[in-house]
Amino acid sequence: MESTPLTAEMVSTIAEEHETLANRYGDIFKALEEGPGGIHAASKLLDELVEQVAAHFSHEEVGGYYSHVVEAAPWRSRVVDELKDQHAELLNTIRKIAGDACLASQSRLPCEMVWKEFAEFLHRCAEHEARENRLVQEVYVLDIEASD
Numbered sequence: 001m002e003s004t005p006l007t008a009e010m011v012s013t014i015a016e017e018h019e020t021l022a023n024r025y026g027d028i029f030k031a032l033e034e035g036p037g038g039i040h041a042a043s044k045l046l047d048e049l050v051e052q053v054a055a056h057f058s059h060e061e062v063g064g065y066y067s068h069v070v071e072a073a074p075w076r077s078r079v080v081d082e083l084k085d086q087h088a089e090l091l092n093t094i095r096k097i098a099g100d101a102c103l104a105s106q107s108r109l110p111c112e113m114v115w116k117e118f119a120e121f122l123h124r125c126a127e128h129e130a131r132e133n134r135l136v137q138e139v140y141v142l143d144i145e146a147s148d
């Protein structure tokens with residue numbers, strides 16, 4: 001199969017999406033830190049985040065740079081598979097957190113529990129994103145070298 005080049009545009013789109021998500025994570029974290037005073041806002045933002053995260057993951061997977069990485073550097077397909085598995089886990093986790101925030105907004109769960117869950121989610125997301133940023137940069141550099 002002919003490999004499509006990983007363009008600078010593709011790399012910067014992914015970086016931009018990560019930045020946009022990071023801003024949203026920050027807003028949600030701030031709202032959750034307010035406890036009961038911020039839980040309604042946090043719950044609404046978390047519902048939106050589920051959609052945004054799902055869209056971001058599918059940009060990466062479907063015709064995105066993941067497929068490029070597998071075509072250009074098949075020996076990295078195991079890393080790509082692991083990253084895809086992490087997408088599924090992260091998406092399940094954020095869906096659960098959004099559900100828990102809704103319960104907390106109805107005083108049926110402690111707000112602090114949602115805050116803790118979200119802090120853990122952020123930690124896992126940061127690791128995931130660092131790994132894919134590294135991967136995309138490595139493959140991009142590889143393409144540039146190959147085209148020289």
Ligand SMILES: [Fe+2]
Pocket residue numbers: 057060083087128132
């Ligand atoms: Fe990802």
Ligand SMILES: [Fe+2]
Pocket residue numbers: 018056060129132
């Ligand atoms: Fe990502």
